Each structure stands twice: as structure tokens, then as C-alpha cells.
Amino acid sequence: MADEMDDDFEYDEDLASAPDLLERLQFVRGSKEDFSSMLRASNESNQWVRKFRDYDCYEKMLGADKLHDTVAKTKYGEYVGSCICFEFPEMSFVAIYYVCPKYRGKGVGSRLFADTVTDSLRKGNIGLHAVQAMSPVYEKELGFVKHADWLVDIVKMMNVNVEKINDLKSSLTVKGAREVGLENLVDYDTTVNKSKREPFVRHWAFERNDSVCKVVVDEKDHVIGYGCARLLSVVGYPSLCPIYADNDEAFIALFKALALCYEEELKENSLIDMRTPSTKTPRIKELLSDVAQIEVKSQCVPQFTKYVPDHDINKVYSITDMTLFI
Missing domain, CATH: 3.40.630.30 (Gcn5-related N-acetyltransferase (GNAT))
Structure with missing residues (x-):
């Protein structure tokens, strides 16, 4: 004993x-x-x-x-x-x-x-975002053999200049999620994700009270993009995820509206977190070159066991989080 x-x-x-x-x-x-x-x-x-x-x-x-x-x-x-x-x-x-x-x-x-x-x-079908070092392991040992044709860039914006954010120009109208309504938000999200995900839109974007959601509309009041932001635990700076938009001007309008919700935090930390598709990162760096120093800290590989779900990557400027595909 x-x-x-x-x-x-x-x-x-x-x-x-x-x-x-x-x-x-x-x-x-x-x-x-x-x-x-x-x-x-x-x-x-x-x-x-x-x-x-x-x-x-x-x-x-x-x-x-x-x-x-x-x-x-x-x-x-x-x-x-x-x-x-x-x-x-x-x-x-x-x-x-x-x-x-x-x-x-x-x-x-x-x-x-x-x-x-x-x-x-x-x-x-099962998916994940694999860190690059582990991607071959997930493929060979666990069957995650289907890859998206883009990577996720883990982006950190440093030395963020709030005055330069205020100077960003857009003629588009930005509204709150409740001004637009859940149904319209879900309909737009479906043009990005290609399958309806009402629970996600409702709980991540529309009803969540510890984050913000902004929606951009055109001159006919049609939704042409939306984005969310939340203040990250431990580190104390904001994450702008997701941001979906029809074009660069809509993205700029959303980025400005979301970032300025955390003006005081940005003045203190001068940092913003985003998760951008590698196909969009160069353009985002160009659009925001006066706003911040933008670095890709690492990359992840979207991988699936059976097929890559249909989606419109052209509208994705920042994915939701590493916990979801887009």
C-alpha cells in the first residue's frame, strides 16, 4: 500500500x-x-x-x-x-x-x-485553421486534405493613429445593426457564407452586448457590408472581426466606424487585431498605410476533410475568428 x-x-x-x-x-x-x-x-x-x-x-x-x-x-x-x-x-x-x-x-x-x-x-465535413507547422500533420494523419485557396493572416496593426482613422474618407452611410434589422443582416451574411447562419448572426453580431456591430448601406439603403468588434481579454485592445464588404469603400467605412468605438483604448495601446485572408492583406495594407504599421504575425491554413464550403472570399476583409471558417 x-x-x-x-x-x-x-x-x-x-x-x-x-x-x-x-x-x-x-x-x-x-x-x-x-x-x-x-x-x-x-x-x-x-x-x-x-x-x-x-x-x-x-x-x-x-x-x-x-x-x-x-x-x-x-x-x-x-x-x-x-x-x-x-x-x-x-x-x-x-x-x-x-x-x-x-x-x-x-x-x-x-x-x-x-x-x-x-x-x-x-x-x-470537418474543418479547422491549422498553424502552418501542423498543417501536414492534420492532412496526413487526420484526413484534413481539402485546402482553401487562401490563408488566414494573423494581422497586428501597431502604432495606430486615431487622427488618421478620423481622416479616412467614405460617402457611404453606416448604421447600427438594430437600425437595419436581423433579417437584412442574415440575408447579407448569406451572400458571403453561401449558407444561412441565423444563430451566428443573431448571437455574434446582432444581440451581443459586449461588442459592437456596424452595417454599411448604399444610396438605396441596401446592405453592402457589416462588421463587428470586441475588446480582447488579457491584452486589452480591440479585434475587428469579422468585416464583410462588397468593396474597398464599404470596408473603409466599416473599419473607421468600428475602430472609433474604441478610441480611448487605441490612444492607450495603439493596437488592433484582425484576421485577414491572404488574398486581401496587401490591399488592406495599402488602404490603411497612413493609419498603422501592419504586420502579419503568422499564417494559418483553412483545411477540411471532405470539401471546402462555398463562400465569397472577395467580400471577406476579416474573418470572424479562428474558431470559425469565415
Whole structure:
């Protein structure tokens, strides 16, 4: 008995080195608290950025039965890693896949993935945004063989000049989401995504009270773009995601309206986060050259198991988040 107790505590100070690590960890249903732990850990190790209350949005958008969330913890409740998969009617998407650095390469990630992305889900189409180093692994070992013909650029705008944002010119009218109405917003979103996603538009853009949503209309009051912005947790600067627009002028109108909602934060941090398609990044740099220093910090590869969903990439200036395709 004493020997067994000694074994139990032998690796307490360095659990990651235990030969039976997976047996010592708990793999359980994740929660908002675990999501917050993931956000802090991933920001420290990989500079990932999100908002704690994004999880509230996921729950409202999907419901508990379609939000597949597995977390790994030690017996003392220490956070180890997460895998979250969103199940939509037309496909599923691996939204979060993260393991703390000292536990990587030990089978934790594989266990999390297998527990979350079940055989039932794998019967349908599944997507994810793969960091470039892992893209070949997802393709060869997990069957994510279908690639979009663009990459996601993780863009950081630095030294943002608020006065230059105010100087941006557009003759278009920008309205709030409620002035336009949910139905009109969903109809426009469908021209971008090519399949109707009312729960996403309702909960990410229209009803969310911890973010802003702006809509640009033409002279006939027709929607020609919309965008959202939220203040990121931990880092404290805004993320402008998504921004969908018919043309550059509509994008400029939305960028200006969204960024100026965080004028005080921008004066303090001078930073903006965006997730731009690689096909759009050069044009965005050109359009906003006087506003900020724009750097691509990294790139991700949109990959799927069966097919790349139909979408209009020409209207996408910034995707929603790494948790969704666009």
C-alpha cells in the first residue's frame, strides 16, 4: 500500500514526465472557466487572443449538445489542454485545439481530439485553421486534405493613429445593426457564407452586448457590408472581426466606424487585431498605410476533410475568428 501511495505522489511536482500521464489526467466536459484558463495559457505561450465572454456566445449560438468541449486537467484541477468542436448543420469546425507546452508530445492532444471529434462528427465535413507547422500533420494523419485557396493572416496593426482613422474618407452611410434589422443582416451574411447562419448572426453580431456591430448601406439603403468588434481579454485592445464588404469603400467605412468605438483604448495601446485572408492583406495594407504599421504575425491554413464550403472570399476583409471558417 505504501509503495502505491509513493507512486501516486512521485510525479506531483513534474506530472508531465510521468510514464502513465494519460491515466493520471482527467478528461472531462469543458466549461467557461476552462475556456478562460485556455485563453490565459495560450496567450502566454502562443500569443493567442480572444475574449472570455466569447464562450457565452458559443453556448447561445450552438446549444450545449452542439458545443463539443473536452478539457484535460490534473487531479488538482490544474489546466492542461482543450479541444472544442462546433457542430453546425452543414459541417463541424474544430474551434480550439490547445495543450500547454510542457504536456505536448505526450499523447494529450491526440486523446483530446479523439474524445471531442467523434466518429459521428467525422461522418460529415470537418474543418479547422491549422498553424502552418501542423498543417501536414492534420492532412496526413487526420484526413484534413481539402485546402482553401487562401490563408488566414494573423494581422497586428501597431502604432495606430486615431487622427488618421478620423481622416479616412467614405460617402457611404453606416448604421447600427438594430437600425437595419436581423433579417437584412442574415440575408447579407448569406451572400458571403453561401449558407444561412441565423444563430451566428443573431448571437455574434446582432444581440451581443459586449461588442459592437456596424452595417454599411448604399444610396438605396441596401446592405453592402457589416462588421463587428470586441475588446480582447488579457491584452486589452480591440479585434475587428469579422468585416464583410462588397468593396474597398464599404470596408473603409466599416473599419473607421468600428475602430472609433474604441478610441480611448487605441490612444492607450495603439493596437488592433484582425484576421485577414491572404488574398486581401496587401490591399488592406495599402488602404490603411497612413493609419498603422501592419504586420502579419503568422499564417494559418483553412483545411477540411471532405470539401471546402462555398463562400465569397472577395467580400471577406476579416474573418470572424479562428474558431470559425469565415
